[in-house]
Amino acid sequence: MDFESLKTLITVIDEKSFTKASQLLRLSQPTVSSHIRHLEEEFNTVLIDRSPKRFDVTPTGEMVYKRARQVLGVMDKARKEVLQYHEQMKGTVKIGASYTVGEYILPSLLRAYDQEFPEVDLQVTIANSERINREVQLHSLDIGLVEGRVADQGLSSFPFMKDKMVVIVPDEHPIRRCETLAFEDLQDHTWIIREEGSGTRAMMESMLESYNIRPRKTITIGSNHGVVQGVKEGLGLSFISETVVTHTAAEHLIMPLPYIQPTTRYFSVVTPMSEEEITEQVQAFIGKVRELFQLS
Template identity: 40%
Template sequence: MYYDALKTFVSVVEERNFTKAAEKLRISQPSVSLHIKNLEEEFQTTLLKRTPKMVTVTPTGEMLYERAKQILYLYKQAKQEIYEYHHFVQGKLTIGASFTIGEYVLPKLLSEFHQLYPHVEIEVLIDNTAQIAEHVRLFQADIGLIEGRVNHTELQISPFLEDELSIIVKENSLFLTQKNLSLSDLQNQTWITREKGSGTREYLKHVLDSNGLKARTFITMSSNQAIKEAVLNGMGMSMLSTYALKKEERIAILPVKEAVFKRKFSYIESPVVEENKNKALFLTLLKKLTKK
């Protein structure tokens, strides 16, 4: 509120003249007088003694002069830092992402982030949910994007996007000819799933267990693409995120009566790590884009 008045006051003290201060600041002399008057009323003291020939600074004026210079410097520094925050972002950002997010959701986010902050060096670690949680816990990643649950109580977890999963089969599967197919019809099937520690595997096991379904056998694969190829080759059925199926025309989604498979994508972070500017900017963009 008193920034302009303090700036005027410092100029008058240094010029020892109201007219010269007005010329230096490119304001009128009455404005200079008004600024000094407002400061003297605010601090309830006489700051300057003015004579026709010169301006004398009072003891309280000297005190304010020293503080005013500090205030003006800090104001200028804060303004510069805020400007740099928005315009000159650099440094490094390490993001851990589970496979589904890292392969199908994160690329669009990173493209937007890179356009906004081209000088930030980005490193992406893609692994299953359990390993991403470990990377964040050990400070090897600034933030983790996961699709499953984590058991580390020292990590903060926040959902940011809803994900829907589908049961998939090969195009000529006999299951596709059945009408009113229900989950109970999927008893004793071969399921192709991800490795232990994967959020997708965890969710599939939850669906099977909660519906009393037994698997004939599990075939484990360490990537979504490998699972899709296995399904295409008739090795069994699987469950994957719809994000992993958007551009996949060779695989059939099995319509199951009254069954909706939904979960939350979440981001995890360590509360003991000092706030990272690049991480904060990424999270702001993440929340903005996933609201659309």
Template identity: 40%
Template sequence: MIADPLKIFVTVAELKNFSRAAEELYLSQPSVSLQIRNLENELGSKLINRSPKHLELTQSGEILYSLAKQILQLYEKAKQDINELTTTVTGSLKVGASYTIGEYILPFALAEFAAQFPNVDIDASIANTVEITQAVRSNHLDLALVEGEVNHPDLDIQALMDDEIILVVPNQHALARLPIVTADHLQDRVWILRESGSGTRDFSDKLIKDWNINVKKSHIFGSSQAVKQAVIAGLGIALVSSWIVRKELAAKELTAIRIKGKRLIRTFSIIRLKNNDMSKAMNVFTENLLSHDLISSLIDNNPSVLD
């Protein structure tokens, strides 16, 4: 590296001693002497007059010392500028999310990221879990946040956080008067469900099957917002993420009912293609998502509605 012999020469010139320069640079004295001789041979001029008790720069040495100091300063600045270039987060980020995450979590995560890294162009897409997963697998999205189970060998899947699923009913519904319900209470009811491909729909279907619940009738809606409004309107009951009904429960527009037994928990996950190089924007955004501060902030602003 061109800076090394110049740094050795400058150190010798300033300390006026080969041994002390060697100690300062963690080198052997013969190595320091060799570097100085190589510089003199390369430049074709003696740089240092040496004697057993004295060391001084020649006229050529004075010229080189002055310019070498400038070169070393410029070299350090170049290293800083290059380091800043490689650590500055720029470029684009194509991120997707399934509806619950995309409507209630992703906007906050993106707002925090955009405030930190304004030079990144963000393209966000929201669809159901199946559609978003396929977009990642076809490389149309850099990464995505999805709800429920995703199992594809070509995907890298990281757990982001837990999500509580709750039962919500219209305020005037017979179940709204009960403090807790069992599977028997849910028999022969009208259900509001998400469309096929939704993570929430998969969760609801599994619970209904596992508990042998007979569905009297179901109405299908293509978004969490529509499901929520259908329940408020009195159309039926639904299993939804606690994230989507915070405001409505606070405003007493619908009722949340505890189901007997343990809480219903699923996982929100970050997915991306395996073996794909992550851009700096992808890497930093993922680190932000997984940071304790972000998750704690989100959870603090969304305490369990059944507590």
């Protein structure tokens, strides 16, 4: 429905004049006439019987006029309600995020939320998934965005994004020079891993165990960026989020390896189990996650 044309119709009928309506609406008279014609075409009826000396609203014109007033009244009420909603939406949301989510995904979410709810203060904690889950449990954080699915007691969660795990290998690593990689060629290398409690570390340990990969040694680095830099410097191989690799311009380090199948995990939103403990500010943040990631 063309709300501008409805507004024009109301003004023309109230003023009983196309000229006065054009002055009030700051539109040219041809534009006012065009709005009325558009409505008449849409409803397939004459709304105003006009001539140089006459101005009569037809019976169908009266019908559309009354409904137009109702429609615009409802829209005006909706605008006021939305304005009140945003004005009332104040307070603070304490958000926790695992390193991968916090460093590469959360910033765009924060921007979208802040644009819609500028009066809400946002406090962000970035730590490993285990710590974020624990702090949501303890109500130190209102909501968490972590790696993997969550089954901790007292927490509710849902996945919002898929993430692929990939092996990254230094440019000059010996396995890059193998024409055909045998299973033994994957053994006894240095692997760079994340710290205890990291979702990425849990995925790597699971992968190494599942495929019987035997590291010669491991080097622990407590950040995604540090892991990628370590691989770039030739310290060892790693198993890390493709999201991280993409954001650190390290795609050239990805190396598909035989015997190791691609692995997919999820990023999840974590909240307290009881809905009564979830504030309207947090509900709005969840709504923004669902909107941006097109979740039902």
